[in-house]
Amino acid sequence: MGYAEKRGDYYRARYKIAPGNYGTVRDEFGELIKFAKKRDAEKAADEAEADIRNGRVTAVMKADMSFGEYVNKWYSVQDLAASTMQNYRRHLEEHILPKFEDEVIRRIRPMDVNEWEKEQRAAGYAESSIKTWRGTLHLVLADAFDEGLADSNPAARRRGRGKRAGRSSKRGPEKVITTMLGVLLIAERAALLSGRDDEFVAITTKGYTGMRWGELVGLETEYVKEDGIRVEWQLYELDTGEFHRCPPKDDSYRTIDVPKWHSELLIEHLAYKTAAPCSCHERDYVFTGHRPSNTSVRRVGAKLVDVARLAGVSTGTVSNFLNRPDLVAAGTRPAIEAAIADLGYVRGGVPTQLASHWRRNGFATWLFKPAATGWYPAKAPRAAQPVPILGNPFPGVPARGRGAAARADASWLPVAAGLTPHGLRHTHKTLLVELGVARPLQDERLGHLDGTVQGRYSHVTQTMRDRLMADLTEVWEQALELRRAMSPGSLVVALDRLLRAT
Template sequence: MAYAEKRGNLWRARWKGPDGHTESQSGFQKKTDAENYGRDQEAAIRNNSYVDPRAGKITVTEWVNLWFPALDLEPNTLDNYRYFIEVHILPAFGDRELRSLEREEIATWEKRLRLSRRTAREARSTFTNLLNDAIPRYLQTNPAARRRGKGRKGQRRIAEAERKQKVWATPLQSLLLAERCALLSGEDTDFVMNITAAYTGARWGELLGLPPDRVRPGAIDIHWKLYELNGRFYRGRPKDGSMRTIDTPPFLDELLAHQMAGRKAGSCTCRGTEEPWCPGGRYVFLSPTGAHFRRSNYSERLFRPAADGWHPKRNGKHGRPAMPVLVDMGEPWPGKPVPPWPPAEAGEPFTPPTGRGVTRLVSDEERGRCSECRRTQLLRIDGTLIGHNSDGGRCPGGGKPPAEDVALASWLPLSPGLTPHRLRHGHQPWMDDTRIPYVLQSERMGHEVPGMRGTYAHPTPDMRIALVKALQQFWDESLAARARLAPRSGVAMLDTLLSAYRGR
């Protein structure tokens, strides 16, 4: 039983710890305070919430060395944890004892991190997770945890407004986006992949990890996902174990069948010899070289230009400013993309860029484009093209006037800020708009229905039929709307689909 003993002018609390040894805590002004403290410790022992007074002396670095090796998480999650711990947490708090950490100093540390606000929040969240597992053995409370309702109300409301304003794509925008991506790459694969993302709500990694044997008429089995880590890929189960079967409308079955039938080889070029790296396998969506699409590279080359109408700014050794996506309007609408040029400035005369490696699309006083081989050649004094070779032979364009300049235009922004993951988010309002029951929505998105509702609710065949009909209708309406914009497309697959609407 806890008791108090006199120590000079102060009192010391004494109680028996979980291991049978007598523990103590000094510094109490009154005997009753010491006795109450000792009884509280005994109650904590009975409730399995007892914290050894000496345990908090462990440093953050020592605790990390105990905590991190015991984690059983995906390698990319572990890599993120390792980055925040080694780069931000340990340099600031590594030598500190756990019991010395204060909530206010951790909040100040988060504010002073030279990171984006979102990344700084993730760094603190990692710190919070790290210290959560130190309770109750080493800590009673988590000093890194954020107090609810204590932040600036304005910031919370702004964050909520920004969350609601995040863009998502309508069926027509999804179609136009997929078309633009395919025009930029020159491959039908990008058209089918982005349409599949929009009409299934599948995650980016789930699309990359989709094997052909998981695609069947009327359904796609999402059983695997490809995770990207430092430029390499490994296969794992979907996020949170959300293995599921997604119902597909007839048009998507046809697109996927065409995609798989048209590929000469469906095996990736990975040759991982150690776990967990991809050793190679068959996948529905691969680049022309048989490699997996890398998220950042795909976003910079295709997705951002398609959604924003601009090539994003590029940093590094071969950096360049943001440039508009220029297209040759001599080709079917919305034009064939050409190499990027700097944007024109209002009120300033525009001079087309020249130099080695720059594609000449307009003529000048010295050079012109050949109407036969389409290459830029020097001009004679009389303004005709000099004689030149093309494809190993003499080009018949020599001596003729240069071809007309390319009719250039720039793409308008389609859905600025759209990301591949926002295609998944857009699938949710599509289902809401057609009043698809929540239980089927959750199953399709790979979410759990909480509580007893999730235990007893199940999608019915009629629900699935209604969903498939709604998605097919979305597609038919978006395809008709696209045909009204222009009857042809530079994407071979889409051009074939539009043929049914020509002449209407």
């Protein structure tokens, strides 16, 4: 006998297809019918079940539908955030469809899913990634089961199976965190690598607020107040390279209290900021990208590579001709000069313009990780190498350009090997625990929601806020004092003012 299932503000009609297998009443286009009244849903379910018993429906099971066919339909009807849709598409296209696209849904068995998971593991993917992809597969197959396309969900795990060995062997490494002195040192190094104060202010802000990466990149100037930072938007970087302006994760709108010193640091940063509104959203953001925007494809006229090709030399030789002509052989110079004249090459081309926003990968790879570990990552054909620096004054000036390693006399020691930008969010959470901050205030700052009864009955008070602001100020002053003991000044302008202030 069919029944009505309550789903929020509507009922759906469920009917028995076979023992242990139920379907859901849908319209002729396959869309779920939402009933306002329980009685109507029960009636529709009974009618659908009667049709099956009497043989009036012969294709309800759709036994020959392939996984790929179903996924195309499934994905097209989802209506979720752009970031979620992008992640689902990536999981399906890159990791799930190559294995299951041509498989008939009803013939997929748990052993097939386990074999696929084993293959992903053998390919070297992280356990956390495999768990995420299996979660997407489970979601799709659960919907397929609800529609009567499968007898069960083969991606479901048996409760308790492999409980001891499975959890211990598949658990990812613990997230790396650092101290507040570590936050300060990493922020200073990142600013030295970028040659400006933005990275110092941004990393300090992330370490002392626990903001998510998208919230930090998407922080607009109008939401920086004297008493706190208002989180209203985030910028999510899509695979297309575009930045999607959207609400914060899980609608975690909030105001993050900041102590006086932090507010002054942000306001002072904005006072010196000269960047125009971004071209993608026409809004003023607190932080901008650290590398030139990729405008080469829009430039008119000859490029340096065109000169090199016409002259029959490498781009490095042309660069030397323009910057250090004494390094270029006398017999090669006429060919380069003729190529420049023939092509009308203008050195510099379009004036350099910084990108409007950081790219997550670029920021982490070329600024944050070198600052945290002291090493530049491997980039073919070069292997990973220490950041070459001139050791004086402290903490050292990064050497750049050709022969940087030969000119350097030192390199940085690691501050926190393995730390990531997201690790600063964990660092802030740990600091709050260390300071004994009440759980409701911890959740408020991080944008978390405690749905328990205790969470509903616990509230944030002004006394809690005042105590936290005093504690954060004390922690900040201790970190500054430890940094001052290493050297009384800094090449980072914002930090130098703080170190020399009495």
